[in-house]
Amino acid sequence: MIRNTLKTAQFLVIKVGSKVLLEADGRPNYPHIAHLVEQIAHLYKSGRKIVFVTSGAVGAGMEALALKKRPTDLPTLQAAAAIGQVRLMRAYEDLFGSFGTMVAQVLLTRDDLKNRKRHLNIKHTLTALLEKNVIPIINENDTVSVDELKFGDNDVLASLVAMLLEAKALILLTTTEGFMIKKEDGSEERLSHIIELNEDVLKHIEAHKVGLSLGGMKSKLAAAANMIHVGGIAVIAPGFKKDVLYQLFEGDNIGTVVGDINPNNARKMPGRKRWIAFYHRSEGQIMVDDGAKRALLSQGKSLLPVGICEVNGDFTRGSVVEIVDAHGLGFAKGITQLNHQELAQIISECKGTGLKKHGHCQTTEVIHRDNMVILTENVQRD
Numbered sequence: 001m002i003r004n005t006l007k008t009a010q011f012l013v014i015k016v017g018s019k020v021l022l023e024a025d026g027r028p029n030y031p032h033i034a035h036l037v038e039q040i041a042h043l044y045k046s047g048r049k050i051v052f053v054t055s056g057a058v059g060a061g062m063e064a065l066a067l068k069k070r071p072t073d074l075p076t077l078q079a080a081a082a083i084g085q086v087r088l089m090r091a092y093e094d095l096f097g098s099f100g101t102m103v104a105q106v107l108l109t110r111d112d113l114k115n116r117k118r119h120l121n122i123k124h125t126l127t128a129l130l131e132k133n134v135i136p137i138i139n140e141n142d143t144v145s146v147d148e149l150k151f152g153d154n155d156v157l158a159s160l161v162a163m164l165l166e167a168k169a170l171i172l173l174t175t176t177e178g179f180m181i182k183k184e185d186g187s188e189e190r191l192s193h194i195i196e197l198n199e200d201v202l203k204h205i206e207a208h209k210v211g212l213s214l215g216g217m218k219s220k221l222a223a224a225a226n227m228i229h230v231g232g233i234a235v236i237a238p239g240f241k242k243d244v245l246y247q248l249f250e251g252d253n254i255g256t257v258v259g260d261i262n263p264n265n266a267r268k269m270p271g272r273k274r275w276i277a278f279y280h281r282s283e284g285q286i287m288v289d290d291g292a293k294r295a296l297l298s299q300g301k302s303l304l305p306v307g308i309c310e311v312n313g314d315f316t317r318g319s320v321v322e323i324v325d326a327h328g329l330g331f332a333k334g335i336t337q338l339n340h341q342e343l344a345q346i347i348s349e350c351k352g353t354g355l356k357k358h359g360h361c362q363t364t365e366v367i368h369r370d371n372m373v374i375l376t377e378n379v380q381r382d
Helices: 004-008 030-045 057-062 074-097 110-114 116-131 154-165 217-229 244-248 271-278 290-298 340-353
Strands: 011-016 049-054 102-108 134-140 169-174 179-182 188-191 233-238 256-259 285-288 308-312 320-324 330-335 372-374
Touching (some): 011 030, 074 102, 102 110, 102 116, 110 116, 116 134, 116 154, 154 169
Antiparallel strands (some): 233 256, 285 308
16 A cells, blocks of 8 residues: 555654745744644664655745735845744754754755756765754745745745655655545545546646745645656645644545655656656747657657757857747757757758758757657656
8 A cells, every 4th residue: 555655664854835834924833833843853863864845935934024025026035034944943952952853954046956066966965964864954945035936835945956866755745635626516526546647647636825935735746746757756734734744654545645655657867867757847849740740759869950850049159959840739848959040950950951951950960869758648748
């Protein structure tokens, strides 16, 4: 049974959302934070390695700035994050310290994980902390993040950290009982286990109302899709429920488990290709014909101009782009060796004068196969 695998899971990433940590006015809910810390510390003392991803910095800073609503302008938002992060970490250090557990703060932006050198440095740092029996406490660095550097939500950040460290269990604590679906009579039912994120599941996602958090069920399923890709699971569970973590790791039927811990289901993807696939937003799009798609999927070929139908986006050499088929369905990502203007010019020449006069249409590598990752429909991420 899938829930029994949690009993023996030894490496966990636990993410807690803002609404679980904060009161409605943005003040930290210290009694509840203390209860969560007690549970995490207990799991840690039982021999598990744990990475803790926390939201709540902006909300925790709102009270100090006498703000009634989440700021919408970037400077105030970043100021609230700077103030709130100090408050959160002070609380965490004191609470974990009372259980004899050392913690460390790690603030990340998307660009930190996108840059290959920093990506590896982060992995080495987190690994070193875990080896020294320190719990890393991770949050997005909202004090410097702008839209193009943001993960969008800490659910996705938590899944990227789990993938970076090859953890197989991601716990997402939220305000809901799990993934809920509406029945024909209007009542709601919790799904205990979702094996596949198909259309029947995704149609139940409702629009998220903005409050202290930015997430919602959509971001949690995006995080779960990442975990499924590496043969792991995500658990969406009620963060306010008393002893929720104790119960989860005793195998109790609470929350929703997404995916299945099964090494045979994991895509055997080298770390560098995983970096290409999941840690970059696509900067452009290349549409290919059916012949090129077959060559990429079944023959392990590099992408050549001869199979390209259309080029979209303003990208440079070295950019990560999405490869889509003639129906617009994305199935791969890769690092392009040409910018969009160079590629568009070659495609135009090939179409205009025929392939025989332009041998480079059949020989120029737009994306080398070593710099390309084949993805399935359910796990494409930007």
